[in-house]
Amino acid sequence: MTEPVKDAVAVPAAPTPRTNGRPATQFVRPTFAGLQRPSNGSINADESNSAPHPAAQRDPSRFAPRVAQRRFIASAFAALCLVATLIGVVVLAALLIDIFRDxxxxxxxxxxxxFPSRFADRAGIGPALAGxxxxxxxxxxxxFPLxxxxxxxxxxxxxxNRWRRLIEMNIANLAGVPSIVYGILGLAxxxxVMSLGRSLMAAALTLALLILPVIIIASQEAIKAVPRTIRLGAYALGATRWETIKHQILPVALPGIMTGTILALSRAIGEAAPVILVGALGFVAFIPxxxxxxxxxxxxxxxxxxxxxxxAFHEVAAAASIVLLALLLSMSAIAIWLRNKYTRRS
Amino acid sequence: MAATRLAVACVLPAATLVACGPGSASYTVSVDGSSTVYPITEAMAEEFGIAATEKVNVTIATSGTGGGFKAFCAGERDISNASRHIKESEIELCKKNGIEYVEFNIAIDGLTVVVNPANTFVECLTVAELERIWKPGSTLSRWSEVRAEWPNEPIKLYGAGTNSGTFDYFTEAIMGRVGAIRDDFSASEDDNVLVQGVEGDRNALGFFGYAYYAENTTRLKSVAVDPGTGCVQPTPESIQAGTYAPLARPLLIYVSRESMKRSVVRDFVRFYLEHSLEYVPETGYIALGADVYEQHLKTLAVFDSTAVATSAAP
Known part of the structure; x- marks a missing residue:
């Protein structure tokens, strides 16, 4: 009586149907009638007498294993994901190869x-790198502190409350504002208004605004990930909120905060549009x-x-791009190193 | 009004150790303006820095001719690079802020009309034909519509973007009004993009500064322009002689009279004028006749003597 049920369950799950010595044809269209009955052999064994499993409510006669087709879909999906990954990697590799070749x-x-020069073979990036x-x-x-x-x-x-959610929503929206808009804001x-002029200060403040939302969101996530039990433990021992934050929460959250900050800074260092607006110069022959x-x-x-x-200037530009890429890569490396270092310690 | 704002602007930074306007340091010269003139001023700044015996910092920004005048007339810059003469509205702005200036011609550029090298039939275009092709609302889309004997092939148009002085000058010279142009052409502020566009499209017709053509003579074919007196190819000679008309345009620098009181600015401008014959051709533009620079140097000498007179006065 329970036999067909077991086999029926086994058919879709096992890679090769267990035939138990019976002709395989019997399993092409198994009857699922047994599923509806509470019995030790059924998948409902744990909750006998309760409502049947939702899958069992479907018309059992419509089930078709179609193993070959489903396996094809499964591998096709894996292949699609691989293609998605490769497109990114190939484009990036092509870009890198192109830049390196030039x-x-x-x-x-x-x-x-x-220093910069009108002769491409003499042009250097000293002031730009220092800037x-x-x-x-x-x-x-x-x-960072903000x-x-x-x-x-x-x-x-x-x-x-509502206000906090409103603030959070605004911060999340700010993260999606195009960088040129921050440039316009920084210029004004x-x-x-603050008459900082076209100085490093004005550029840094503008870029700080640009990356603030990213740092806030990353830090919030890192702080959220600190287990609640740690906070409660600290409070139970009589620690104030500040002591709890300083001694318990920040040390645990720091790797996440650092990673978020460094990635945000990497974005800031790669931005051109807002700094052009707030006054980056074309020709600077001195180190600020x-x-x-x-x-x-x-x-x-x-x-x-x-x-x-x-x-020839396009080649210098490519060389400068390599330096910028190296700078960005080393910043990411520092982020990973910091995370690993602090994660191990805590 | 302007004076109060400037005063306020200078009090704040003094407290925060931040520079204020031009002339904050006796050794700086701040330049802004046209990206077309930029390579020339850059060459001058580089050589000036090498030749200088004392510390000098020349900085050059590229906000475009219009953007440059905005900063210049607000008193934020010593020198403005311009690829056209100052406009009436900009003169007003300068006047309003009490900024007086001196204009110096430093070079000429010949806006060059180009086609793909595979285009064998277009050798010369009249100004009237250029206007028919580019004017606002023009629906002309085939070479055969320009001249009946030309093939029935589509024309693909490439031109300067609206923020460039090149765009202003071309529209004024051909259509007679700044900004008057059809709106269905491929526009870019980056002339290299236009070069690539024309190079890759056998039906292309485009225009940009002579320097970009001069760098790419094998990949582009320049078209002679006929203002009604015969076809003239853009060459350094024809552009300088003024026979390449009406697309030859002046490149200028505007120097604030206030900034001229500082010797570093005068020294830089003098260096600029004395070395234009030498360095302008290197940048792909065409130098003016030696007499023009000499005339300018005489103008500059007047400022030297007045500066000496005022500094000598008690």
């Missing part, structure tokens, strides 16, 4: 430290030495060279 020969120490480093450091200085502070307030202090607010100096940054220097008529 630029690798122009890569040299004198090119990295040199990018300045902008990066200043942006981190502004964005972003992490916001995240802590939202996660640990803010009452869970920092360059003109303080935050009020005028500047240029790598992405803009690359953009500037690519738009020249001479192909």
């Amino acid at each position: 630029g690798a020969s122009r890569l040299s120490w004198s090119m990295i430290t040199g 990018s480093a300045w902008v990066l450091a200043l942006t981190a200085l502004f964005a 972003g992490v502070g916001t995240a802590i307030w939202l996660e640990e202090y803010a009452p869970n 607010l920092f360059v003109r 030495t303080n935050p009020s100096d005028q500047y240029t940054v790598l992405p803009f220097q690359i953009f500037n060279w690519v738009s020249r008529p001479q192909t």
Whole structure:
């Protein structure tokens, strides 16, 4: 009586149908009648006398294993996913190969430290690299405390009400605002109203605004991931909210916060559009030495060279792109290293 | 009004150690404006920096001719690069902010009309034909509509984007009004994109600065332009002599009179004028006659003597 049920369940699951010595044809269209009855052999064994499994409510006579077809779909899906991955990888590889073919020969120490020139073979990225480093450091200085502070307030202090949700929703929306819009804001607010001029300071503040939403959201996620039991334990021992945050939550959340911050900074260093608006220059033949100096940054220097008529400048642009890529890669590497270091310790 | 705003603008940064406007440091010269003139000013800045015995910082931005004048007339720049003369509205703006300036011609550019090298039939276009092709609302779409003897092939149009001085100059020279142009052509602010477009399309017709043609003579074919007195090919000679008309345009720099009070600005402008004959051709543009630069240098000398006079006064 229960025999057909067992076999029927086995048919779709096992790669090869168990025939139990019976002719295989019997399993092409098994009867599922047994499923509806509570019995030890059925899949309902654990909840006998309860409602039947939803799958069992379907018309049993319509079930067809179609093993070959389903396996084909399964492998086709895997292949599609592989293709999706490969398209990204191939395009990236093509881009990298193209850049390296054009630029690798122009890569040299004198090119990295040199000053811009109207002769492509003399042109260097020294001021642009220094400008990018300045902008990066200043942006981190502004964005990190603001972003992490916001995240802590939202996660640990803010009452869970409409206002908090409104703020969170706005932050999430800000993350999707095109970077050029931040440039327009920076031009009006920092360059003109606060009269910072076309200085490193104005650029860093603009980029800090641009990456703040990303840092806030990443930090919030990291803080959320800290188990609630840790907080409750600290409170139970009489710790204040600040002590709990300082000694328990931040140390655990820090790797996540760092990863988010460094990835956000990587975005800032690759931006050209907003810094052009807030005043990055085309030609700078000096290394900026303080935050009020005028500047240029790598992405803009690359953009500037690519738009020249001479192909030799396109090669310098490719070489500068390699330097920028190396900078971005090392920043990602630092993010991974920091995460691993702190994760192991905690 | 403008003075109060400037004063306010300068108090704040003084507190935050931030530079204020041009002339914040005695050794800086800030330049903004046309990206067409940029390569020339860049060459000058580079050589000026090498030749200087004292510390000099020349910075050059590329906001475009219009964007450059906006900053220049707000008193934020010492020098403005321009690929056309200053407009009436910009003169007004400068006047409103109390910015006086001196204009210097430094080179000429010949806007070059180009076709694909595979195009064997187009050698010369009259201004009237160019206008018929490019004018607003033009539906002309085949070469045979330009001249009956040309093949019945489509024309693909490539031209400068609306933010460039090239666009302003071309529309004014051909259509007689700045900005008047049909709206169904491939436009780009980046002339390299236009070069690639024309190079890859045998039915293409495009225009851009002479420097971009000069760098790509094997990949492009220039078209002679006939203003009604005969076909003239754009060459350094014809552009300088003024026979390549009406598409030869002046390249200029505007220097603020206020900035001229600083010797570093005067030194830079003098260097610029003295070395234009040498460095302008390198950048792909056409230098003016030596007499023009000499005349400009005389103008500059007047500022030298007035500066000496004012600094000598108690």
